[in-house]
Amino acid sequence: MLDCGSSLSRVAIAYRTYGTLNAARSNAILICHALTGDQYVAERHPVTGKGGWWDVVVGPGLPIDTDRYFVISSNVLGGCMGSTGPRTVMTQAGRDDDPAVLWGTDFPPVTIRDMVRAQKRLVEQLGIARLFAVVGGSMGGMQVLQWAASYPESVFAAVPIATAPYHSAQNIAFNEVGRQSIFADADWQQGRYWQSGAIPARGLAVARMVAHITYLSEEALTRKFGRRMRGGSLAVFNDMFEVESYLQHQGSTFVRRFDANSYLTITRACDWFDLAAEYDGNLSAAFAGTRTRFCLISFTSDWLYPTAESRAVARALNGAGANVSFVEIASDKGHDAFLLDEPDFHRTLAGFLGGCAEHAGLAA
Numbered sequence: 001m002l003d004c005g006s007s008l009s010r011v012a013i014a015y016r017t018y019g020t021l022n023a024a025r026s027n028a029i030l031i032c033h034a035l036t037g038d039q040y041v042a043e044r045h046p047v048t049g050k051g052g053w054w055d056v057v058v059g060p061g062l063p064i065d066t067d068r069y070f071v072i073s074s075n076v077l078g079g080c081m082g083s084t085g086p087r088t089v090m091t092q093a094g095r096d097d098d099p100a101v102l103w104g105t106d107f108p109p110v111t112i113r114d115m116v117r118a119q120k121r122l123v124e125q126l127g128i129a130r131l132f133a134v135v136g137g138s139m140g141g142m143q144v145l146q147w148a149a150s151y152p153e154s155v156f157a158a159v160p161i162a163t164a165p166y167h168s169a170q171n172i173a174f175n176e177v178g179r180q181s182i183f184a185d186a187d188w189q190q191g192r193y194w195q196s197g198a199i200p201a202r203g204l205a206v207a208r209m210v211a212h213i214t215y216l217s218e219e220a221l222t223r224k225f226g227r228r229m230r231g232g233s234l235a236v237f238n239d240m241f242e243v244e245s246y247l248q249h250q251g252s253t254f255v256r257r258f259d260a261n262s263y264l265t266i267t268r269a270c271d272w273f274d275l276a277a278e279y280d281g282n283l284s285a286a287f288a289g290t291r292t293r294f295c296l297i298s299f300t301s302d303w304l305y306p307t308a309e310s311r312a313v314a315r316a317l318n319g320a321g322a323n324v325s326f327v328e329i330a331s332d333k334g335h336d337a338f339l340l341d342e343p344d345f346h347r348t349l350a351g352f353l354g355g356c357a358e359h360a361g362l363a364a
Helices: 112-125 139-150 169-184 186-191 201-215 218-224 242-254 260-272 283-287 307-319 335-339 343-360
Strands: 015-018 028-032 070-074 131-137 155-161 293-299 323-329
Touching: 028 112, 028 139, 070 112, 112 139, 112 260, 131 139, 131 343, 139 155, 139 260, 139 283, 155 343, 169 186, 169 201, 169 260, 186 201, 186 260, 201 242, 201 260, 201 335, 218 242, 283 307, 293 307, 293 335, 293 343, 307 323, 323 343
Parallel strands: 028 070, 028 131, 131 155, 155 293, 293 323
Antiparallel strands: 015 070
């Protein structure tokens, strides 16, 4: 059953695991991915051929140490890498035997809480009653907060990174520009582009370009590109600046691995997220009585999910009497800092998880 009132008769959740589940089934860490991430957190991606999106954090001897922890990473409900979503075959009204009938725009709207419900079913299917930790950044951090609110007895430790308890008007505005660029593409075809074998590539690429700007800081863009120019004559339609070429590359590679209808579905889920809404605006009430240990992490140059939003969550957790740590990492890399080589962040994450492991009695 979904928050919108619709239901799905069958749900597939694509996932990957790393490391070994211990005999007590007490060392499992669930990693929640960001907006355009997927389950391939620490291995080569089957579509792009690139390394895992968090292989600087997850692996033997790394902050999320797969020699110590059993790591689970799943593609969210509504995603496009194997989990049930707009790109999968419909499973309603007896139509699941027709491979030509995809959900497309008929896929029901989902929320962050729906995504977490599906993850909970996955974890239960794996025979795990309580997760040692739930960790995620950006939209993944929203899922972490929802896990802690919805299933506090099932989460020993929670690490929400570079995230917020709700989307600001600015965040919603950026997402809407991306959605409108998809709608404006001639190949959008009212969301039924798959029937003709087309994809709204230009619109989806622009959506990715706009979003990618928000993931970086001005300092990072200046350091990487400044005002450096490419060869060519002065002309309005020439790609003159290196930053233009970079963004176009980001857009063109994105359309080869992501589905436009999934992009619409997931950005809407982020925009609808407001953890305090069901508690009459009292965010502390969402965590009342929790025994989960929290570590909130933000970055100084993140203007998409600025430190003030993590600090507000920390205050709410303090108000609920929770065990909470809060760390702001100095970085000029912007929102994407949590995905990059950021030693202070890695030390913070490893230290928190290690300390929690000692309290939980996990063997080193």
